[in-house]
Amino acid sequence: MIVVTDVNRSPIIGILAWLLFVFSTLAGSARLIVKYIIARRLTMDDYLVSVAMGFSLLQTICISIAARNGYGQEESASSAEQLEKALKSVYASEMFYIASVTFAKLSALAFMNFLMQRTRKTEWGLIVLIGAWGVAAEFAVAFQCHLPRPWSWDANQCFNRDTWWMVFGAIDILSEAALIVVPIMMVLHIQMAVARKLVVIGCFLTRILNIITIVLELVYRERNKAAPDPMLAIWEAAVCAQLVQCLGIVVACVPHLKPFMDGLQSTGLRMYYLPGETSRRGEYGYSSKGGTVGHELSGLPGVANSTTVFAGQQRQDWDETLSQNSQSHIIRETRTWVVEEQYHPDPGASQATDSESGSPGSHGSHGLGTRID
Incomplete structure (x- = not known):
């Protein structure tokens, strides 16, 4: 039986990794099941969050293997073989982590585009920036250390990992802030009751939790920068990273809650089209000086x-x-x-x-x- 001590925090990493994965999977699965029951089909944002959940599973498996081999405990307590396996697992988990976080953000953007029935320049810019950020981060992690052992970040033959994760976290915070501001600005221009508007805005504001967690991760990484035993000191930042990955999926599912859907449906926006409806997605035009607004009315199934x-x-x-x-x-x-x-x-x-x-x-x-x- 493995006991948590001051020199062994690896069980905390492994247990919380699986617990947070189960929580995010339940949230994502509930979203997909409800969406399919109502609409009998899935959209692009659902496929993207499914990919994020798949990468989250792979990341959780890798980080749990690393925890069982000394990730989060004193380096002297692990054998050379265990340390090698732990480093390889951490290396793979970091790549899966970046992929999961990136696809969760793209899912949120795809959902915003579905609501607006069009992709504006702002959304296109965010899609390009977040996609490029994810690809660049994958390459950076893949070649963080000298070949042929790019996973050996304890051999002092790598770029400055602490600075790299600080930059990664800063961009992550900026992207989360954009995913809060852009949809809120969209909702503010929709004609709806103030109470419902506040509920909808509150759903988007849940991303603040993700920003707080990222900040905590960066604080722990900065504090442990000069730690004498980095294998042990990393456990707090590792737990925060698992929480960031979990929240990335959960907050992407929050807008599918019933109060949010009721608030938007009351404005005329259709989030789902029921089976039997033949209408396509409507077009909604907004103009400061007035204009023409066109809506399609769909028939009832069977008539x-x-x-x-x-x-x-x-x-x-x-x-x-x-x-x-x-x-x-x-x-x-x-x-x-x-x-x-x-x-x-x-x-x-x-x-x-x-x-x-x-x-x-x-x-x-x-x-x-x-x-x-």
């Missing part, structure tokens, strides 16, 4: 019908010189719409047309209307 709605909005542009005038506080809007509906209660029956007189359940154009508010 052959089609509905077309055309809505045009025209707003008067006010002269800036009248900004202090009382007229500047009046909003004028003209809407014109046409509604056409064809309804057949029995899709398998003979094809009926609107031109046929006495056809039950058939309706033609409902007309053209204009309203001025």
Whole structure:
């Protein structure tokens, strides 16, 4: 039986690694199952978080092997063979860790793009930056030490690992901050109740927990920079890294909670399309001076019908010189719409047309209307 002592912290690393992995896997699995039950399909953000979960499993296996071979205990207590195995396992776990964190961030970006139904320049920029950051970090870890033993970071033949992880953590914090600010700015421009808006913003603010954990990891790495026994001193930073990996997956699943979905659905945004709906993803336009907003209305499953709605909005542009005038506080809007509906209660029956007189359940154009508010 392995006992935790002042000179042996390896059991803490192994136990917490598996515990946090189970927690993140439960969160990710619940998200995927609920999504598939509701929509009968998965989207790109689901596939990306699944990849992140796969890399998280591989990383947890590697770090637990390292813990069983002396990672987190005094170096003198392990044999040369155990130390070699531990270093190799840590080397592999660091590469899987970077991959897991990167794909979790890309999943969050893909979900934001799905909500907006389009990818703006901001989202494209974040995708490119986070992707390039992940690839560069993988290469840096892969060649951190001299070949043919790139995993031997205890041989003093590597680049400055402490400085490298500080830079990696700083960029990680900046990317997390961007993943908080960008969606919150998006939500602030959506017309919805203040209470629901606060719930939605709160879901994105959960990433602050990840930032706090990254900061703690960097603090421990800085404190242990000149430790006489780095194999033992690293255990606190190793635990923080496991927590960062876990939170990266969990916070990517938080926006799929029911309060968040209810808040966005109330604004007209559809997060899921139910089986049988034939409509494609709608298009939502935003303009500071007004414009045209188009929405597609989908039919009910099992009923052959089609509905077309055309809505045009025209707003008067006010002269800036009248900004202090009382007229500047009046909003004028003209809407014109046409509604056409064809309804057949029995899709398998003979094809009926609107031109046929006495056809039950058939309706033609409902007309053209204009309203001025």
